[in-house]
Amino acid sequence: MTSLIDVVFLLLLFFMLTSTFSRFAQTEITPPVQRGGTASQSPAVLAKPLSDGWLINGVAVSNEALTETMKTYKDKGAERVLLGVDSALDSQRLVEALESLRVMGLKVSISR
Amino acid sequence: MLRMERPSKPRQMENTITLINIVFLMLIFFLIAGTIAPTAAPEVEAIKTSEAEEAQQEKMLGIRVDGTMIYEGRETTAEAYLAALNAEATDAGEEPVIRLLPDRALPATELLDIVSTLHEAGGGKIVVFSERAQP
Numbered sequence: 001m002t003s004l005i006d007v008v009f010l011l012l013l014f015f016m017l018t019s020t021f022s023r024f025a026q027t028e029i030t031p032p033v034q035r036g037g038t039a040s041q042s043p044a045v046l047a048k049p050l051s052d053g054w055l056i057n058g059v060a061v062s063n064e065a066l067t068e069t070m071k072t073y074k075d076k077g078a079e080r081v082l083l084g085v086d087s088a089l090d091s092q093r094l095v096e097a098l099e100s101l102r103v104m105g106l107k108v109s110i111s112r
Numbered sequence: 113m114l115r116m117e118r119p120s121k122p123r124q125m126e127n128t129i130t131l132i133n134i135v136f137l138m139l140i141f142f143l144i145a146g147t148i149a150p151t152a153a154p155e156v157e158a159i160k161t162s163e164a165e166e167a168q169q170e171k172m173l174g175i176r177v178d179g180t181m182i183y184e185g186r187e188t189t190a191e192a193y194l195a196a197l198n199a200e201a202t203d204a205g206e207e208p209v210i211r212l213l214p215d216r217a218l219p220a221t222e223l224l225d226i227v228s229t230l231h232e233a234g235g236g237k238i239v240v241f242s243e244r245a246q247p
Contacts, residue, residue, distance in 0.1 A: 005132055012139045019146020025164035026211070027246040031231040032224050091223045092159045092216035094238055099163045112224060 007088075027099050032085070032110040045073045048084035049097035055084075070104050078109045152213050153182040159216045159242035171200075172213040172241050179222050190229050197235075210238040 048055040053062050061069050068079075081101050085094060101108050151173025173193050174182040183193050194210075201208035210230055214223050228237055 015142035026167035089220040094220035
């Protein structure tokens, strides 16, 4: 009986110490398009994520108002978004921006 | 005198059985709830997301804040990583997918530079891994 407990305790310790509970997610990323490159097929919205908020076609928009703003552009026929990236942006914000735009069903290309 | 000694024995048995029950339950919990996988790069603090599609943790190329890359615990370069990835994909007979795990503080332009380099070097699909926030 005691040997059984020993083994079970060892197994428990092993699994407690090795297991990780973090779950991962993935986002596809495309290499940035060159400035003045290929001609666009449909009108694109220029979106520039800032550290807090956005610049949509040059107009400052808060994170909360983004869905609504993009919806109005979508209704006008915009399907693509050109995501402007500068050196002040970090990876966290870039990936956040990418997925929040993709959730709305927009095609995102990155420009720099 | 003899009577005094007897009652203590069965009680001990009972204790061990409840103990085993609890330990077994904990064991089963950790077996099911946890996943055993080597951490890609312990010094990389993954990006946190809430909306991206969930994915299985697989072999990832960690990118530290300073832009250096780490793969399977060793420092590497984009070329060396691609060569290793392509060799593995050919062995398994599947399309190679580049899985990046950048540090959340890595400048976005540096991340895009790495993505461009990997794309030009012949990489196929490129995905960025992030840690999914617990609901």
